[in-house]
Amino acid sequence: MKELEGNVFENFPEIGLLMVSKMVTEEKIQPRFVYREKRTRPEDSGWRIFTGFESEDYNDDPDNIGLYDAVTILQIDPSLEDILLKGIGAVYEKAEDGSAWYKVTDFELEDDYMVTHRLTDEWSMQINNLFERSVEQEGDLLYTTGDKSVRLVIWNEVNKNKETLYEAYKNTIQYRDQSAARTIDTFDFSDDTIFRIGYMIEEQDQEKSYHVLYGFSIIDHEVLQLAFYVDDLKDLEWAVYTWQHIVVSTS
Structure with missing residues (x-):
């Protein structure tokens, strides 16, 4: 060589x-x-x-x-x-x-296992322990492996129930400006406890193009906003799974 x-x-x-x-x-x-x-x-x-x-x-x-x-x-x-x-x-x-x-898919890394993180008194999330956690300057919470990331921020919406918030965010998604980035897909994974709606676009920086899934998990008086960044569309399954396993804490 x-x-x-x-x-x-x-x-x-x-x-x-x-x-x-x-x-x-x-x-x-x-x-x-x-x-x-x-x-x-x-x-x-x-x-x-x-x-x-x-x-x-x-x-x-x-x-x-x-x-x-x-x-x-x-x-x-x-x-x-x-x-x-x-x-x-x-x-x-x-x-x-x-x-x-x-x-290789059958090699076991030491930190490769699922953990539950308590995000707030209300929210908890399951995520692989390989993800590195940091709090950004703006206060957003970031989990990343480098080629997969999720950014989270919580908005308090006093005096608005989840039905009102759902309709507002649904309209925002439906009528968002398409000139900067076209909506590739939309999502609705709502259940009896949490309304989950979102959309996906493609973005790029100086180095690469990547897909971003923007999601909103809605309960009474509160919205958990998420942005999943994936280099490979095959990781969309990870993003959806993680989103659906961010839940309201029961204790």
Whole structure:
């Protein structure tokens, strides 16, 4: 495997440091197994890069693992360029040098399990523990893996019952301005306790296009507004599941 000359990935996004087997960086053996777990500290990307030939004893020796930036590893193996933009929870493998990476679904990450978060006295949510939680400057609550995110904010609507709020938000969705972003789909997952309505659009930034599902979960005097951001439409199922499992707390 020939290492590329020069910083050919100088515009690659800053994702943090990667923990990489020195079989890759020093022995120049091509990576064949990579995964991204929940970061252990702010400068950590969560990426773990291995050749697949390491023994358990080899990996247990910290001298055999190094911390490197993404550009350094991409210069060794450019095939990782798209892989390293995947979110927390991604696991990829390839059978042999030069073959394509494929997604692994049966590898168990340490933090891969569901948890229940109490959002307020009223609301609770089930979400995978791989999601990182933060409170943004505006006060919005954000959960993200990098390629899947949900942003939440709660609006107090004093003196308005859920039926009134439902009709108001339904009209907002139905008659929203289509000039900036066209409504791709609409949703209504209402039940006896919570009215849930929303819509999906496509947005883009300087790096990529992505889909956003805007949802409104409505009870008397309160609206929980959600925005689900997904890079891959296959993750829409995750967004809908998560939305439907944000519920009014019973205790």
